[in-house]
Amino acid sequence: MTSVNKIMTIGLGLLFAVGCTGDFEDTNTNPNTTLVGDIKASGMFEPLLYNGANAWLHYTWFWNNELIQFTAFTGGTTRQEHLYSISESNWNSVWNMYSRYGNNVSHMHELSVEQEDVSLEAIAMTLKVMYMSNLTDIFGDIPYSEAFQARQTDGILKPKFDSQQEVYRQMFEALEEANALYATNPDFLKPELDGMYGGDMQKWRKFNNSLYLRLLCRVSGRSEMGTAAKMTEILNNPSKYPVFESNADNATVIFSGNDPYRNQFAITNEGDFTSSGRKLTEQLIKMTVVTSSGGQQTYTDPRLPIIGKKNPNNSGNVWKGTVSGCTPEQRIEVDRGTSWLNAAVFCRPDAPGWFMDYAEVQFILAEAALKGDIAGGESAAREYYNNAVSASLEKWAEYGQYSETPVTITSNDIDTFLNSELASWDDATNKEELIASQKFLALFWIGMEAYHEYRRTGYPELTIGEGTVFNDYILPTRFAYPNITMATNNDNAQEALNRMGGENNMKTPVWWSKQAIESGN
Known part of the structure; x- marks a missing residue:
């Protein structure tokens, strides 16, 4: 085995291990670590899908449910997210997780283009938007147009932060392009790898366009995005923009239950x-x-x-x-x-794990x-x-x-x-x-979606508890950029904060949120 292939094997092992560990927060790897080597795009698809589903399961349990009051960890002081005690190490962990998936799915896209695998080229674009939409929805402005280019010759080591409006514009373009690729009816070469749709590209296309509706809805409070016209176009053109028609289309990742295709909480007891x-x-x-x-x-x-x-x-x-x-x-x-x-x-x-229904x-x-x-x-x-x-x-x-x-x-x-x-x-x-x-x-x-939607709509009306002293009784409006990002890419990160109109904390609203719109930001 060559050293290059050893790196690939180790990289994929780490990638797949994340989805099956019970200590997810401590096992995230550096998103700047690039997977390299001679590998098929299909070799990256399976861990991206299954680990992505397990990441969603973990984050809905660990973050989403605590922030928007589905659950509260009141069994002691080891976890205090429902009190808005969220540390810099937490910001770093969340930033790294979504960035790492964005990086790896970008690499899968590059490989699929090189290998002329149109099915995985389209799927990679859909999955990248799903992962990166969560990164921007949690942090606000992020690197997007210049992200994940460090591995290239003369690569960009300090990518600019695109405004959230620009990130959304680029994600919409990607979903349009993916939809056009799905329309060519490409063959999914190894359907047994696809634990969500079994290689059914029409269902992947429905997921792509349903995700499009999700993101159009997210920014619907921003008139400059023209979301009403686009939603109408999608709804009036079901042959061009098919979307979910029943629960049979749900983006559900099916775990067999056999190692390593196991749910994140497979060995978690009721107490834990x-x-x-x-x-x-x-x-x-x-x-x-x-x-x-x-x-x-x-x-x-x-x-x-x-x-x-x-x-x-x-x-x-x-x-x-x-x-x-x-x-x-x-x-x-x-x-x-x-x-x-x-x-x-x-x-x-x-x-199972759900991305959307x-x-x-x-x-x-x-x-x-x-x-x-x-x-x-x-x-x-x-x-x-x-x-x-x-x-x-x-x-x-x-x-x-x-x-x-x-x-x-x-x-x-x-x-x-x-x-x-x-x-x-x-x-x-x-x-x-x-x-x-x-x-x-x-x-x-379903991942962090309820947290995103609460910040967008302000509903339901939540009662902020008397113990939420760690963020001055304010439900976190975003997560702050990690210290390492501020240190290594300070000029671009600071420019983003200035554009968002706030400090690097959990009180600055993201661009599409109800709070930002009502305050005129």
Whole structure:
């Protein structure tokens, strides 16, 4: 074996190991480390897909759920993300993770072009946008046009930071180009490598264009982006821009359960996963349980007993949430009898990972119709909304069988939910809030999407706890650039901060957020 091939083997080993480790935060490798050597693009695809899915699973559990109050780690002081205690090492870890995937998928794209593998060329473009959209959505302005070019002759070692508006423009261009490549109906040469779509390029094309809708929705508050016209074009041209049509199209990575194709939490016990630390929150219970004026719990969102589990030590046998952002003095009281994540559902070797689902597409269209960005008005918005909620319940119904007490969700259950005070369209006085809040719940366990959406819409209304002193009682609006980035590429990073109008902290809003738009930034 040559030294070059040894480097490649080691690099791929590290890449694949990340997805299967229980200590993800400590095993991220340097994104500036370039994979080199003689390798097929297909050799990079599988670890990018499976490890990407496991990264999404880890980040939804570790970051997303704590920041937007699905869960709160109140089992001590070793983890305090729900109190907004997020350190520089955390910023560095998150920056490195998304950058590393962006770097590796860029390399896969280069190889696919060289090797004339059009299927992987298109997929690489879709995956790069997915990874890099999360990097920009978490940090704001980032290197994009000049990123990952250090390995080239006369490579760029200090890439400029593109404005978030420019990053989005380039991502839209990439999705357009990928869609055109998918339209040529290229053959996926090794379908057994594809744990999401089995090499079905039409489904990859639907994912590409559904991702396009996600990002158009994200920046829809910025009129200069022309998102209404583009959404209308996509909706009116299904043959040119096919999108998800049912849950069968969901971007779901299927793990076989056999090593190394295993879910991130395959060997995680209930204590480590939830009961000794991360509990369901008061906020989540409030949004999924109807409580009478007398304090009786009279109705429950059918998804809750799949997502969560009542505390067996709760003598009242009720759903109870802990308080996100609670003080040390409050912790003992609010934690007593609190409900947990349902480890039986999530901690299985073959539990899937989701990048995006059909419900999200329907929520996007519901919001767009309600706002007049696409045709149909409130009547169409209601239909899209009902489709979205139904799709979310149908998706989770498949996993009810794994709960300790199996849960079923029937069509009658869905109808009942749509007419309940939790989800009724007719009873909602603020339908924009209703769409956003139900979308928020439907995004449970899908990466960082609920965190992104909360910052975009301001819904649901979250109660900021009295213990969130670490960021001055402000839910983090972004993550700060790591110190190493500020030290090695200071001029470009500082220019980006000046453009964003704030300091390198977690209080400066990103460009597409509701806070930035309302403040005129």
